[in-house]
Amino acid sequence: MRSTSSRYGAAAQAFHWLTVMLVLAAYVLSKGDQDSLYSAAADGLRRIHEALGVLVFIVVVLQLLWRLIDSAPAKQPMPRWMAAAAKLVHFALYALLIAIPATAVLGTWLEGIPLTLPGFDIAPQIAKAHGLGQLIMEIHTTLGDAILWVAGVHAAAALFHHFYLRDEVFQSMASGRMND
Numbered sequence: 001m002r003s004t005s006s007r008y009g010a011a012a013q014a015f016h017w018l019t020v021m022l023v024l025a026a027y028v029l030s031k032g033d034q035d036s037l038y039s040a041a042a043d044g045l046r047r048i049h050e051a052l053g054v055l056v057f058i059v060v061v062l063q064l065l066w067r068l069i070d071s072a073p074a075k076q077p078m079p080r081w082m083a084a085a086a087k088l089v090h091f092a093l094y095a096l097l098i099a100i101p102a103t104a105v106l107g108t109w110l111e112g113i114p115l116t117l118p119g120f121d122i123a124p125q126i127a128k129a130h131g132l133g134q135l136i137m138e139i140h141t142t143l144g145d146a147i148l149w150v151a152g153v154h155a156a157a158a159l160f161h162h163f164y165l166r167d168e169v170f171q172s173m174a175s176g177r178m179n180d
């Protein structure tokens with residue numbers, strides 16, 4: 001369950017790969033329709049997109065709480081700049097994972113639009129400021145696109161470690177069987 005000195009534990013791995021799947025699904029479904037996500041035609045899609053996004057937020061909060069009691073595996077031997085870059089990218093990913101759902105909820109409510117989840121709505125809990133809400137939704141879109149780029153670089157780095165540097169970084173986030 002807990003991380004060892006060389007590998008993330010089952011819980012940390014489950015949080016990581018669940019987050020990956022939820023983010024990818026939320027992203028794909030944000031682009032899945034020609035109409036705006038706000039249109040009546042995209043109602044079902046928007047509800048799924050918002051539910052996946054809210055789940056990302058819940059999973060990431062749990063992941064960070066777990067991270068407080070379960071530290072990451074010991075660092076692999078690598079140049080200092082590489083370890084610093086990895087730390088920076090992990091920080092950026094966590095920041096985006098929090099900021100993307102947060103801007104979405106704030107933006108829609110400022111626009112005066114309810115949060116729409118499958119089966120129910122949550123009416124705006126803050127005063128309407130439509131222009132600001134629209135701006136924050138544009139930021140949401142930019143951050144939603146940005147996380148794919150940052151995660152892409154992060155995934156490429158993980159594969160570079162595995163296939164080129166041939167160290168244990170990739171295996172640290174993979175199930176035990178891949179290490180045999």
Ligand code: HEM
Binds near residue numbers: 038053100108
């Ligand atoms: C990690 C989670 C999420 C990701 C990766 C993500 C990504 C995106 C992206 C890329 C777009 C722009 C789509 C386009 O190009 O038109 C978008 C739009 C949108 N997202 Fe999310 N989103 C996430 C979570 C959420 C959540 C939690 C909500 C709940 C309110 C939400 C509500 C919306 C809405 C309403 C739009 C349409 C905005 C507009 O057309 O102005 N998203 N999202």
Ligand code: HEM
Binds near residue numbers: 023086090155156
């Ligand atoms: C949306 C996509 C992704 C997100 C948001 C994400 C996020 C993260 C975060 C936040 C960490 C730091 C964990 C911690 O120490 O607290 C991490 C570690 C890691 N991720 Fe990802 N990840 C994504 C995709 C991927 C993919 C596709 C791969 C593999 C190809 C991957 C491989 C790894 C590995 C190997 C580590 C451990 C790195 C180390 O200890 O230096 N990730 N990821």
